[in-house]
Amino acid sequence: MQITVTLNGSDQTHDVxxxxxxxxxxxxxxxxxGTHIGCDTTSCGACTVLLDGTPVKSCTMLAVQADGRAVTTVEGLKRADGLHPLQAAFKQEHGLQCGFCTPGMMLVGAALLEQNPAPTEDDVRWAISGNICRCTGYMNIVKAIRAAGAEMATS
Amino acid sequence: MTLTQKPSTPPEIGGIGHSVRRHEDDRFIVGQGRYLDDHTLPGMLHMAILRSPLPHARINSIDTSAAAAVDGVVAVVTGELLAQYNLAWMPTLSGDTQAVLATDKVRFQGQEVAAVVATDPYIAEDALELIEVDYEPLPVITSPQQSLAADAVLIRDDKEGQTSNLVYEWEAGDGAATEVAFARADRVVSLETHYPRSHPSPLETCGCLADVNSATGQATIYMTSQAPHAIRTVFAMVAGLPEQNIRIISPDIGGGFGNKVPVYPGYVVATAASLVIGKPVKWVESRSENLISTGFARDYHMKGELALTNDGRILALRVQMLSDQGAFYADAQPTQFRAGLFHVVTGSYDFPAAHVQCRGAYTNKAPGGVAYRCSFRITEASYLIERLVQTAAYELGIDPADIRFKNFIQPDQFPYETPTGFVYDSGDYPTALRSALDAIGYEKLRAEQAAARDEGRFVGIGIAHFTEAVGAGPSKKYDILGLKMIDSAELRVHPTGKAILKLGVRSQGQGHETTFAQIVADELGIPVTDIKVVEGDTDNTPYGLGTYASRSTPVAGAAAAVVSRKIADKARKIAAHLLEAADDDIELQNGVFSVKGTPGRSVTIADVSLAAYTNLPDGMEYGLEDVHYYDPPNLTYPYGSYVVVVDVDPETGVWKARRVVALDDCGVRINPMIVEGQIHGGLTEGFAKSSMQWITFDEEGNCSGSNFMDYLIPTAWETPRFELLETCTPSPHHPIGAKGVGESATVGSPAAYVNAVIDAVAHLGVRNIDMPLLPDRVWSAIQSARATGG
Structure with a gap:
């Protein structure tokens, strides 16, 4: 069947x-x-994208369910004037190692900061608790999301 | 030993000691990493693997006709077909054999039985369901104890001369001397514990994309491999392909942790399918396939005994270990050592005698025995000795910190030869433990613990002081399938003074593109941003055994330093020529060559690089490049002191890590930021294994930990916060004094968490709870201790 999904702002119509x-x-x-597959069972969050601004796990959702809706992936985070503050903060705070979970983590972080521009450490840890990272121990991911929030508040 | 180190280069050069932000991040943060599954080739087909639902069964027949008839299916591959090419079996990294696709029997649940190659991955999965396999179930063995019983069914009846399920017997140390020491001892303290089966489960599963050109025979295989060069050689041996026609490309890897060291049947089948069909074939595991079939870790049943004097001095250690190897012996480990480096189990303590006896047994479980973020079974060893020392402290009524201070190898005893044959290079253990205890406020916590007990609350303080043996290894002792465990670096400095460094290892998130560039920057003064690091393409990098066992910095990092020094030697001669001075009068500092005592006369590394291609002294060969193969003179021995405080709920067994203080000494830190990131990750892995993460089987041999809903991995919510400390004791034999750090915290921390929980309930008489310390296990231990009057 034919569906149209607005993918990072551009309409994509395909037979699926x-x-x-x-x-x-x-x-x-x-x-x-940039959207990765880590577990197939909604457990790890490597496939997280934003559906109309809300984080969803795209490995357990059908494409047809996104018909007529807007999907944002990591490729859509970048801004015209450069990196999204989250992207810059992940690099600055060493919030990634192998990079496989990073797109999902940043998208969840973006949705969190949209609702709560100055999250506490516990706020961030709760928000990303649907996303698994096997490398970093989460310390620097938390730091990066909070640093991005602070940066967005001042800019 | 110093408390910290200072960089010797300015930030714009970014040499050793600078927390340079990672070069590789630029592509990962925008979604432009290129992992295995991100690669596509024209005409590419997709492969899916049919796996056995039974752990042990005879295969009477396989009917692939319905699957082959599905529209879009190009081929169905069975073991019978592979046997025609002599590919039904392959060698493992421990010199055993492993079925590629089963022909006679299946020996574990999840074993590879057949494969479908189709135009679309969904079609390949559909067709798998249409393959009919007639299995005749056989008795199932799920433990090594069961496996070695006299009446046990023989699992490896495919192997000529195999009459039992025993895989190996191996020992280290001096049995007679150890017995004498035990006979003299005032006290003998023992501990039996199981280090449960675990799985590294990197977030990216394993896979490959094989592209064999039928006209030329050139096989280009994109593969999630931590050891691309070794895999190339194994492929040449398995498939009989000429090695120059095999090119292994390990693209960006989404975590490895040992899981991506072995050769897996899927790699072989996809390559064979591409060879026969003449089109590229991609195979990517599902998570469940990854968990049930690829390299597991641990599964050691251990008994340790310490001989002690009444005042807590250790006289000797005796260890018996039985490993569950699964159906094929596929440990990735050096040939000489059948139980990896488990015999480093004497730990950080000075005593004269030890005897370590190891046996392994086949069971109907997945093969593996990979070093999951550790140097060949050193995690199990470190866990046992640190648990045992803590047990001895309770039995003798000595403080767990004091018994360690009493028995530590002292700083002036290095180099220190252990009773099982390791020669520790350097260390200051008392300072490390003292610093960690002071940071956490040990004495105050002990007072709090006593007061809490009076109120019925359980507080525990757990200590682990580990010593690792990493950086395998010296060619005299270390090889895998005969290949010496050297590693290499090739450095080319271009005419404009920019450089490219090529290595035989392969990063999986450790940040090699940044840290190894920092080593070159430090040696030559070329800014770190002007140095590109290339890894993971066997056609374009020098040979090496790969990245695992914390060997990249100790071996390849050393090669990078040495090759830089070779380049510096030649560059110095060119500088002398340009400056019309004698070679011996030239000094190199921060990329500037100057004449001793004449500060004004100087040229830069960029000037010298250009001259290497344009203006040389007579008789000198053009170019500025070299390669070095590094054969380490010894292993390196990073160490650390970890202290964990937990609160245990007496009524539910739920425990929480209140504080985790980790002091690591890994010698010189090339990039402190990256080192700390590695330690954070390792402390989390240790927490995972001590609290929740294990692969479980039921009595019928069904793997019940086969997905991320049942195989529990801690999220940010459960994971503790970490407080890091450091000391710096350089390795005396490593060119830059580094020791390696990627696995330290995974090795050291499980015992610290478990010791903390045991410490909280030790007053009841509890001495052991096997990992993972799930609340019901802790609760049961408390209940039974109370019932027996503890």
Missing amino acids: EPRTLLVDFIRTKGELT
Whole structure:
């Protein structure tokens, strides 16, 4: 069936099987490989994208469920004038190692900061508790999200 | 030993000691990392693997006709087909054999039985369901104790001469001397514990994209491999392909932790399929496949005994260990050591005698035995000795910190030869432990613990002081399948003074593109931003055994320093030529060559680089490049003192780590920021294993920890906060004094967490709870201790 998804601001119309997962749609039809697959069971959050601004796990959602809606992936975070403050903060605070969880972590961070511009450490830890990182121990991810919040508040 | 180190280069050069922000991050933060599954090739097909639902069964027949008839299916591969190419079996990294696709029997749940190659991954999965396999179930063995019983069914009846399920027997140390010491001892303290089966589960699963050109025979294989060069050689041996026609490309890797060291059947099948079909074939595991079939870790059943004097002086250690190897012996470890480096189990203590006896047994579980973020079984060793010393403290009525101080190897005893044959390079253990105890406020906490007990609250303080043995290794002792465990670096300095460094190792998140550039920057004064690091392409990097066992900095990092010094030697001669001075009068500092005593006369590394291609002294060869293969003279021995405080709920067994103080001494830190990141990650892995993360099986051999809903991994919510400390005791034999750090905290911290929980309930008489310390296990231990009057 034919669906139209607004992917990072651009309308993408494709024929898909009804069973096509959203993550596969993004990676193959959308040709955006920054969204990763880590567990297939909604547990790890590597596939997190924003659906109309809300974080969803695209490995357990069908592409047809996103028909007519807006999806933001890591490739859509960057701003016209450069990196999103979250991207800059993840690098500055060493919030990533292998980088596989990073897109999902940043998108959850973006949604959190949208609602709560100055989260406490516990706020951040709770917000990212649906996303697994195997490398960093989360300390610097938390630091990076809070630093980005502070940066966004002043700029 | 110093408390910290200072960089010797300015920030604009960014040499050793600077927390340079990582070069590799620029692509990862914008979604432009290129991991295995992100690669596509024209005409690419997709492969899916059918796995056995039974842990032990004879295969009577396999019917692939319905699967082959599905529209879009290009081929169905079975073991019978592979056998025609002599590929139904392959060697493991421990010299055993492993089935690629089962022909006779399946020996663990999840074993590879057949594969479908199709135009679309969804079609390949559909077709798997249509393959009919007639299995005849066989008795299942789920523990090594069961496996070695006299009446146990023989698992490896495929192996000629194999009459039992025993895989190996191996020992280290001096049995006779140890017995004498035990006979003389005032006290003998023992501990039996199981280090449970675990799985590294990097967030990216394993996979490959094999592209064999049928016209030329060139095989280009993109693969999630921590050891691309070693894999190339193994592939040449397995498949009989000429090694020059095999190119392994390890692209960006989404975490490895040992899981991506072995050769997996999927790699072999995809390559064979591409060879036969003539098109690229991609195979990417699901998470469940990753957890049930690829390299597991640990699964050591251990008994340790300490011989002691009444005042707590250790006289000897005796250890018996039985490992559960699964159906194929596939440990990734040096050939000489059948239980890895487990015999480093004497730890940080000075005593004259030890005897370590190890056996391994086949069971109907997945093969592996990979070093999950550790140097070949050193995690199990460190856990045992640190738990045992703590047990001895309770039994003798000595403070757990004091018994360690009493038995530590002292700073003036280095280099120190242990009773099992390691030669520790350097250390100051008392300072490390004292600093960690002071930071956490140890004496005050002990007072608080006593007061809390009076109120019915359980507070525990756990200590672990570990010594690692990493950086394998010296060629005299260390090889895998005969390949010496050297590593290499090739450095090319271009005419404009920019450089490219090529290495045989492969980063999986450790930040090699930054840290190894910092080593070159430090040696030559080329700014770190002007140095590109290339890894993971066997056609374009020098040979090496890969990244695992914390060996990259001790071995490849040393190679990078040495090759830089070779370049510096030549550059000095060119500078002398340009400055019309004698070679011996030239000094190099921060990228500037000057004439001793004449500060005004100087040229830069960029000037010298250009001259290397344009203006040389007579008789000198053009160019400024070199390669070095580094054969380490010894292992390196990082160490640390960890102290954990927990609160245990007496009524539920739930425990929480209130504070975690970790002091690490890994010698010289190339990039302190990255080092701290590695320690954070390792402390989290240690917390995971001590609290929740283990691979479970039921009595029928079903793997019940086969997904991230059942195989629990801590999130940010459960993970404790960490307080880090450091000392710096350089390795005396490493060119830059570094020791390696990637695995220290995974090795050292499990015992600290467990010791803390045990310490909270030790007054009841509890001496052991096996990991993971799930609330019901802790609760049961409390209940049974109370019931017996503790």
